[in-house]
Amino acid sequence: MQQSFDQYLQEKIDIIEGHLVPALEKEGVPARLYESMSYSLMAGGKRLRPVLVLAVLEALDKPLERGIPYAVALEMIHTYSLVHDDLPAMDDDALRRGKPTNHIVFGEATAILAGDALLTRAFGYIAESYGQHPEVSPATTVSLIAELGKRAGARGMVGGQMADIEGEGRQLSLAELEYIHEHKTGDLLVAALRGGGLLGEATEEQLDALNRYGHCIGLGFQIQDDILNVEGDAQLLGKAVGSDADRQKATYPSLQGLEYSKTHLDRLITEAKDVLIAAKLAHPGLMQLADYVKERTK
Incomplete structure (x- = not known):
């Protein structure tokens, strides 16, 4: 890869961001709800999950266009989770990516509904986009929806968030902490990788490798988050440093x-x-993305 990883990442982010707002339903949607949804969806961020979908397709030598609808849906679900995480009943954060959080701008009720709408739109968008797709079979479409439902739901991201809430204010075991990290952060990364694999016609061995890769970078991503919360730069992070300690939250450090x-x-x-x-998936984007998880400063 001749370009730097930052250039690679930005190239993929630009592709994704060009498809996010057009994927939202606008006609028939209350204006304030639409504004709230688009505000958080376009608030910036690393776009790591959709980039992973595209990187896997490149590793499997398949067209990127095939992964865009799934990548967009993933970003909708990730955004909904952040909107809800920031609410007063959850993490009670006033800033996200250096901007006021959704409930600060639009109020708690609208923020809750915006998150609900982003979550449900994601699944509808996958079904609509791949329903008549010439290169994606109905069976693959169903597998994508099932994969995302599993990884984002009670056995995945939401379950990890619940365990995280229950763990505040008490000493956790390492197994409990890793359960939180594996599900709260890792499962949606695994959904991105496996979704890219399904769309790219990966072998079972390759899907297993993507699963393990996702587990490693997901846990690594959260450990780096924990480290940055101790010694990061609040200006770069766009949120306060030391908030985990203030809430007596169990972290790796x-x-x-x-x-x-x-x-x-x-x-x-x-x-x-x-x-x-080992799985012949050593595409520069995926390899360098692993290093990015460790080296990122925000």
């Missing part, structure tokens, strides 16, 4: 120490790249 957290992060990123190599 609080449970295992900062140095162990950094060492374990290194091990996870090494394993993530090794499984890609």
Whole structure:
């Protein structure tokens, strides 16, 4: 890859962001609800999940266009989760990506409904986009919906969020902490990777490798989040540093120490790249993205 990873990432982000707002339903939708949905959907961010979908398709030498609807749906679900996470009943955050959170701008009721609408639109958009797609079979479309439903739901991201809430204010075991990280953060990354694999006609071995890669970078991503909450730059992060400690929230640094957290992060990123190599999926985008998870500052 001749271009830098930052250039690669921005190229893919530009592709995704050009499709986000057009994927929203506008006609017949109350104006304030639409504004609330688009406000958070276009508030910026790393777009890591949709980029993963496209990177997997590149690794499998399949056209990127095939993955755009699924990638857009993933970003809708990720955005809904952030809108709800920021609510006073959850993390009670006033800033997200350096901007006022949705409920600060539009009120709590509208923020809740905007999240609901983004979640449900995601599944509808997948069905609409792939329903008559010449290269994506009905069976694959159903598999995509099932994969996303599983990873985003009570056994996945939502279950991880619930465990995270229940763990606040008490000492967690390492197994409990990893359950939270695996599901709250990792499952949606795995959904991105496996969805890209399904769309790219990956073998079962390759799907298993993508699953393991996703587990490693998902856990690594959350460990780096925990590290940044201790020693990151609030201006770069767009949110306060030290909030986890203030809420007595269990994190890798609080449970295992900062140095162990950094060492374990290194091990996870090494394993993530090794499984890609073994499955012949060592595309530069996926390999460098693993390093990005470890090296990011926001």
